[in-house]
Amino acid sequence: MLFDNILKIARRLIMSYVLLMKRYMKINFLKLLIIILFIMNTSLCFASQNGTLLLKLAENKFENLTTQEIKLINCTADGKLLDFSSMNTSLNDPLQYEKWGNDRSIRASVIEWLCTDRDAYQFITHLGIQLKGAYISGVIDLLFSNINFPLLFQKCAISDGIILLHSELKSLYLPGSYVRNIIGDGVTVNGNLIMNNGFSSSGELRFLGGKIFGNIQCDGAIFNNENGYAFNADRIEVKGSVFFNDGFKAIGEINLVTAKIENDLSFAGSSLQNENLVVINADRLRVNGNVALSEGFKSNGQIRFLGAEIGGNLQCNDCSFFNNNNDAFLAQGMKVNDNIYFTENFKSIGNIDLLGIVIGGSLEFMNCEITGYLKLSNSFVNEYVLFDSVRIINTANDAIIADGMECNGIIHFKKGNYIYGETRFVGATINGQFICDDVHFFNNNNKSLNLAFINLKNTLVLTDKVAVEGETRLVGAVIDGDISIEGAELRNSSGYSLRADRVSVKGSVFLRQYLLVDGIVSFSSANILGNFAVNNIKQSPYYKLDLRSANVGVLWDSQDSWPSKGNLFLSGFEYNSIRDESSFSSEIRLQWLNRQPNDSNKYQAFDYFARILKDNGYIDDANSIMYNKEVEITKQMPFLEKIFRKLNYYVIGYGYKPWRLMIIISIIVLVGSLVFKFAFRNNLMLQTRHIHLKPKPFFYSVDLFIPIIDLRQSKYWTPITNKIISRKILKNTNFKIHSKFIYYYFCFHIFAGWISTTLLIASLSGLIKIINKSI
Structure with missing residues (x-):
């Protein structure tokens, strides 16, 4: 031939x-x-027999085939690669196709004919069309085509794009090529879709509703469609994996909304740019394998995984997100069957929003930095949440928002963590421990660590490497284990450093080991079944302890934990016992009770502590406490009431020292016996009945003074009221004594006797104590 x-x-x-x-x-x-x-x-590429026959068909279709097109036809018939690459590698860049010249140009219509002509199809091998380094002029329009052989365009320039609308391909390979755009809605690729190794585009690559039975490989590619879709694959189904790895770059949006991927989705080592817009839209995406945004991955814009489902892990390792003052990663309602990792120098300038996500494994933040907030509200984590060497900074407001979160494992702030802004776990349910080993929470003068209404099935732990600047809040929390805050620093001089009002703790509360407190510690209305241990507190002048209406099992405190005068609030505070027996000393506990402010609310604490002393057999100490309570009450009384209470104090010691009255009674009786002895000797007493008894001044004084006894003395003699006697006191001085003075004393003696006897009986019977309590 x-x-x-x-x-x-x-x-x-x-x-x-x-x-x-x-x-x-x-x-x-x-x-x-x-x-x-x-x-x-x-x-x-010279003609074989198949090539000759295929060429004849082409010549019937095209009148002016070029040498390059003839070579393509012959190589296609023989299953060979046609390579137009230049020996000068600088001339092989598809983006510089305008410099290639016509000797590397092939019309798109020739390729369309090879793909769609039924007569030509029989001369094309299973290797399909293989073209390298060519410039393809015109649009390759394969609308509704069914192509049963692979298409390879390597380092080619397809400046007018490709149309694959509702077509079916065996496979499409575009490594290193430049394609302006691809319109592939409804396309089916029975093998792989390859756009890698330097592939580039300057328009939209669209595969809406497409089906790919192999992989989509875009490693090292560059997609450029600024402010538009760089890769638009809404509703696409991929039976293999999708790779945007190894230096892949995109300017514009990667759209994977409602896509389904059987294996993995990977953006490892890629760079995405769509400033202030969406870079990845994977809302309602379904991936059965892993999703990787790792190995140097970078994004400038928003990444969206709203309602997505991931069968494996979500890996955000060694990557950076940027979407300043907005959400950098938005994944509300996402479901991940295994684990989520934000690790290995992960950085985000922008918020990480994981509201309502469901994680079948664990959630890890390690060696990462977030400028913005991390939102975990209403999320579910089946295993644990780990923060290790994490910096989260949000100067505007909240740093970590995990309200309503549920975690079956532990929440662990392990080491080297710094959280600037409020950390919120309000209403969260944690089935494991909540451990803070090494973390600095900072939100000065505001709520810093907010665990209000948390339901913690285990223990809350803050160790000696924990510092909280701002309020630590446990209001209404329910904790099945212990609260252990030992050696930490709680600073909030302008308000509450620890607020645990209405907290319910089934275990114990430990505030000790040189815990530094700079602010108010409040357990008002708390219910603690175990120990309430407050020991070795490092205090500031702003330290206050509020235990009003709290109820604890065992009070275990030390004097160095007591705040200064006026900064201890104990009204309504109840406890079943005190652990340290030395603390039962009334002398020591009086110092504790008197640290309360001087108001009417302080005295219930005296009553309750006295009751505890009595229950434990310390009767004298209990009485001492109650006596000192009355002393403190007297100090606060108005002037007139204070006078009567002072008399009460001196006479019977508010009912707790009746021996004082007994001394007074003894003195009055002795004085009376002397007065009446004088009266009897000087005939100043008149016998009222004729009896054969001699008067006994002492017994007369006793009988007259104590109205409830009868010594057969007082009713037989009474003072004379109209007699005056004279007694010489000095050498030339006489002292006249009128019998009325004896009568006046007689009346005083009776009156004093009635009052003293009544007070003594009331004191001994406890009636005075009851009256004091009711006042």
Whole structure:
């Protein structure tokens, strides 16, 4: 045949030329090898029998086939690659296709004909069309085509794009090529869709509702469609994996809304740019494998996974998100069957919003930094949440928002953590422990660590490497284990450093080991079944302890934990016992009770502590406490009431020292016996009845003074009221004594007796104590 003869002649001429050059010009062996390979490659594209037949069909279709198109037809018929690459590698960049010239140009219509003509199809091998380094002019329009062989366009320039609307391909390979855009709505690719190794585009790559039965590989590609869709695959179904790895770059949005991917989705080492807009939209995405945003991944814009489902892990390792003052990663309602990792120098300038997510495994933040907030509200984590070497900074408001979160494992702030802004776990349910080993919470003068209404099935732990600047809040929390805050620093001089009002603790509360407190500690209305241990507190002048209406099992405190005068609030505070027996001393506890403010609410604490002392057998100490309570009450009384209470104090010691009255009674009786002795001797007493008894001044004084006894003395003699006697006191001085003075004393003696006897009985019976309590 003609082409065979031409081939033989050309090969002989070239070989003769090569031998001549080698003999006389000593050419380099490498150059010789390159020339030989070029000859072999070129010779392969000369017509075979299938090529001749295919060429005839093409000539009937096209009147003016170029040499390049003839080569393509022949190579396609033989299943060979047609390579138009230049020996000068600088001329092989598809983006510089305008410099290539016509000797590398092929019309798109020729490729369309090869793909769609039924007569041509029988001459095309299973290797399909293979083209390298060519410029394809015009749009490759394969609308509604069914192509059963692969298409390979390697380092080609397809400047007018490709149309694959509702077509079916075996596979499409575009490694290193430049394609303006691809319109592939409803396309089906039975193999792989390859756009990698330097592939680039300048418009939208659209595969809406497409089906890919292999992988989509875009490693090292560059998609550029600024402010538009760089890759638009809404509702696409991929039976393999989707890779945007190894230096992949996109300017514009990657749209994977409601896409379904059987295996993995990976953006490892990629860079995405769509400033202030969406870079990845994966809302309602379904991925059965892993999703990787890792290995140097970078994004500028918002990443969205709203309502997405991931069958494996979500890996955000060694990557950076940027969407300043907005959500950098928005994944509300996402479901991840395994784990989520934000680790290995992960950085985000912008919020991480994981509201309502469901995680079948764990959630880890390690060696990462977030500028903005982290939202975990109403989320569910089946295993644990770990914060290790994490910095979260949100100067505007909340740093961590986990309200209503549920976690079956522990929440652990392990080491080197710094949280600037409020950390919120309000109403969260944690089935494990909540442990803060090494973390600095900072939200000065505001709520810093907010665990209000948390339902914690285990223990809350804050260790000696924890510092909280701002309020630590446990209001209404329910904790089945202990609260252990030992050696930490709680600073909020302008308000509450620890507020645990209405907290319910089934275990114990430990505030000790040189815990530094700079502010108010409040357990008002708390219910603690175990110990309430407050020991070795490092205080500031702003330290206050509020235990009003709290109820604890065992009070275990030390004097160095007591705040200064006026800063201890104990009204309504109840406890079943005191652990340290030395603390039962009334002398020590009086110091504790008197640290309360001087108001009417302080005295209930005296009553309750006295009751505890009595229950434990410390009767004298209990009475001492109650006595000192009355002393404190007297100090606060108005002037007139204070006078009567002072009399009460001096006479019977508010009912707790009746021996004082007994001394007074003894003195009055003795004085009375002397007065009446004088009266009897000087005939100042009149016998009222004729009896044979002699008067006994002492018994007369007793009988007259104590109205409830009868010694047969007082009713038989009474003072005379109209007699005056004179007694010489000094040498020339007489002292006149009127019998009325005896009568006046007689009346006083009776009156004093009635009052003293009544007070004594009331004091001994406890009636005075009851009256004091009711006042």
